[in-house]
Amino acid sequence: MAHSAQRDELLAAVHEMDRLGLVSGTSGNVSVRIDVPSDPDAFLITPAALPYPAMTPDQLVPLNGDLEPVEGDGVPSSESLLHLAIYRARPDVGAVMHTHSVYATALGVANRSLPPIVDxxxxxxxxxxxxxxxxxxxxxxxxxxxxxxxxxxxAVLIPHHGMFAVADTAFEALRVCALVERVAQVFINAEAIGGAIRVPRSSFEAERRVYLKRAGLG
Ligand SMILES: [Zn+2]
Structure with missing residues (x-):
């Protein structure tokens, strides 16, 4: 079985996502880029509709840039198209995680984005x-x-659905999902006690520069 180290790492992040309650049942999905000769868009993704606690490394599905499995007979997540679109658009991204966490989903149900309210x-x-x-x-x-x-x-919020996070690794994407969920909860609480206020503009700009430099985008 190819990509065994990446399968193990992806599965560990998947189990932690499930343990943290960021998804319910078999919802959500996680992927990481893999090295497939002459295919820069290949990735390994969680299978469709299988329970997370009992998921094993061999059940993860490696896909090429045409979304065809390159090994095994597993059925990939139904959201594989969005994972592929992200890998194509963002060469800096190595992992994608999609969750249905409660507060992030609540924002999308209320047609609200999450403003920059926390440094x-x-x-x-x-x-x-x-x-x-x-x-x-x-x-x-x-x-x-x-x-x-x-x-x-x-990160991005998906209306009436949940959120997607991207990062270098699956565990980093998990940290992004957990952070966005917590800030979404803070935002909804702040709105309930008088209104959330954005980070001051000068701080926002300095923090954006730090982000872009760290991400290798600036
Ligand atoms: Zn979903």
């Missing part, structure tokens, strides 16, 4: 988290809308 969010995620245009799950339209709203940042 850490700007430094680590690159700013606020934009809300994508609506698209039916698993479609090209949703893939396009997700990539557009992601921009050069590390």
């Amino acid at each position: 850490e969010l700007v430094v680590y995620v690159g700013g606020g988290v934009e809300l994508a245009e609506y698209g039916f799950p698993g479609t090209v339209e949703l893939a396009r809308a997700g990539v557009d709203a992601l921009g050069d940042r590390r």
Whole structure:
């Protein structure tokens, strides 16, 4: 079985995502880029509709840039198209995690984006988290809308659905998901007691510069 180290690392992040309650049941999906000769868009992704606690490394599905499995007979996640669109648009990204966490999903249900209200969010995620245009799950339209709203940042909210996070590794993507979820909770609470206020503009700009430099984008 090829890519065994990456399978183990991806699965460890998947189990932690499940343990933290960022998804329910078999929802959500996680992928990492893999080295496949002459295919820069190949990635390894969680299978469709299999429970996370009992998931094994051999059940993860390696896909090429045409979304065809390159090994095994597993069925890839139904959101593979959005993972592929992100890898194509963002050469800096090595891993993608999609969760249905409660507060991030609540923002998308209320048609709200997450403004840059916490310093850490700007430094680590690159700013606020934009809300994508609506698209039916698993479609090209949703893939396009997700990539557009992601921009050069590390997270995007998907209306009536959940969120996507991107990073170098699956564990880093997990940290982004957990941070966005916590800041979404803070935002909703702050709105309930008088209104959330953005990070001051001068701090925002300095923090964006730190983010872009660390991400190798600036
Ligand atoms: Zn989903």
